[in-house]
Amino acid sequence: MKRIVVVAVLLAAFEPGFHSFAGEPSASKPHVFSMTCKVTSCNGALSTPEGRAKALDWFRRNHISKLWLESYRHGEHVATERLVEERDAFRREGFEVCGCITPTSLNAPTEASKKHKFSITCWSDPTARQNMRAIVARTAKIFDTVILDDFLFSGCGDSCARCKADKGARKIEDWGAYRRALLYEVCERDILPIAREANPKAHFIIKYPCWYQGYRNRGYEPVRQTALFGECWVGTETRDANPNPLQACWIIDWMNHVTGGHCGGGWYDALDSSPEKFVEQAYYTILGGAKESLVHCYDYLVADDPGVMYESSARSHACAAAFEKEIDNLQKLADFLQGTVRGPYWMTPQGVSVHIFRKDGKVWRARVNTTAKTVLQMPPYGRELREVTDSDTAWPK
Numbered sequence: 001m002k003r004i005v006v007v008a009v010l011l012a013a014f015e016p017g018f019h020s021f022a023g024e025p026s027a028s029k030p031h032v033f034s035m036t037c038k039v040t041s042c043n044g045a046l047s048t049p050e051g052r053a054k055a056l057d058w059f060r061r062n063h064i065s066k067l068w069l070e071s072y073r074h075g076e077h078v079a080t081e082r083l084v085e086e087r088d089a090f091r092r093e094g095f096e097v098c099g100c101i102t103p104t105s106l107n108a109p110t111e112a113s114k115k116h117k118f119s120i121t122c123w124s125d126p127t128a129r130q131n132m133r134a135i136v137a138r139t140a141k142i143f144d145t146v147i148l149d150d151f152l153f154s155g156c157g158d159s160c161a162r163c164k165a166d167k168g169a170r171k172i173e174d175w176g177a178y179r180r181a182l183l184y185e186v187c188e189r190d191i192l193p194i195a196r197e198a199n200p201k202a203h204f205i206i207k208y209p210c211w212y213q214g215y216r217n218r219g220y221e222p223v224r225q226t227a228l229f230g231e232c233w234v235g236t237e238t239r240d241a242n243p244n245p246l247q248a249c250w251i252i253d254w255m256n257h258v259t260g261g262h263c264g265g266g267w268y269d270a271l272d273s274s275p276e277k278f279v280e281q282a283y284y285t286i287l288g289g290a291k292e293s294l295v296h297c298y299d300y301l302v303a304d305d306p307g308v309m310y311e312s313s314a315r316s317h318a319c320a321a322a323f324e325k326e327i328d329n330l331q332k333l334a335d336f337l338q339g340t341v342r343g344p345y346w347m348t349p350q351g352v353s354v355h356i357f358r359k360d361g362k363v364w365r366a367r368v369n370t371t372a373k374t375v376l377q378m379p380p381y382g383r384e385l386r387e388v389t390d391s392d393t394a395w396p397k
Helices: 002-014 039-043 049-061 080-092 126-142 161-169 175-198 212-218 222-229 247-258 275-287 313-337
Strands: 032-037 064-073 096-101 145-148 203-208 232-235 263-269 292-296 341-347 352-359 362-369 383-388
Touching (some): 032 263, 032 313, 039 064, 049 080, 064 126, 064 292, 161 175, 175 212, 203 222, 222 232, 222 247, 247 275, 275 313, 275 362, 292 313
Parallel strands (some): 032 064, 032 292, 096 145, 203 232
Antiparallel strands (some): 362 383
């Protein structure tokens, strides 16, 4: 309990404008750009040699060297034979290939759930947990490394008779405490031992969403769960509506801090994002110290069929075009940051973030303009990286 309280205090102290775990080194290995491919593309665009050839061309032009192929999402599976064929085809082309599971719609379908594109899983349901075990075992036999998309939480409350009865049987009064106990049990019993039984080399990764404010109430416990899994990831998808765009940067920094450096990367997508915001998320994922940038996903950004999403593919394709335009600069930034010592960073009142680094005895400053205006001698949505003097690094009072 003490460790959880400490985590909450750290996050509360870290969120306001000035952020610093100064003195911590950046990644010592080259940054990796990776991409998820949802069940829609695995069952569609990537299932033919011609479709894979088109994808390979885009991946190579945009510095993608690692793929996460999804085996299950929203009630839809990709057949084992197809996943193996795609896995092996991409590996022959020199790509690292891992697996992905999105644990939604695992309960027996009801009339209500049939009306929705997907449903959050009720984890007190034995059927859901049995379905999860089967998906985990099958996926672990195909991939040594698998990431769990950020639906490993509970949305059930008093209206769910099954969870309400289970909560009473466990003698837990608080819904947040109940959800944390239930989801930890799912991780401990229905995911990790099942994966390792199916594949002794299996390494499963838990991915946390960007909405850190709801972690404890919905069943997420980054410290305890990451210790169980050995690695976590975190969402950097701040999107258009987030009033704190720098969150995509500091949430990586914070997650690494509380888990002892076990945050493997940041995951962002094009949903509810303008092209400018999508690229901004890409920059902040790198500036936050992520070892890997996971771009979600091929379906949204490149494929003709985006699958289940909440906006037109035209908008996400515009995000892809913006990413293509910036990828060389993103790679240069990631390469430069390798081996630097990270200093403080902050958001100015004008909406320009400032990030300080030290490398080879010199001081460097990166800046990101998050606005559509020219401010502080920076063009709209402009970025810069340059050597500065110590006097240029002062945080404005």
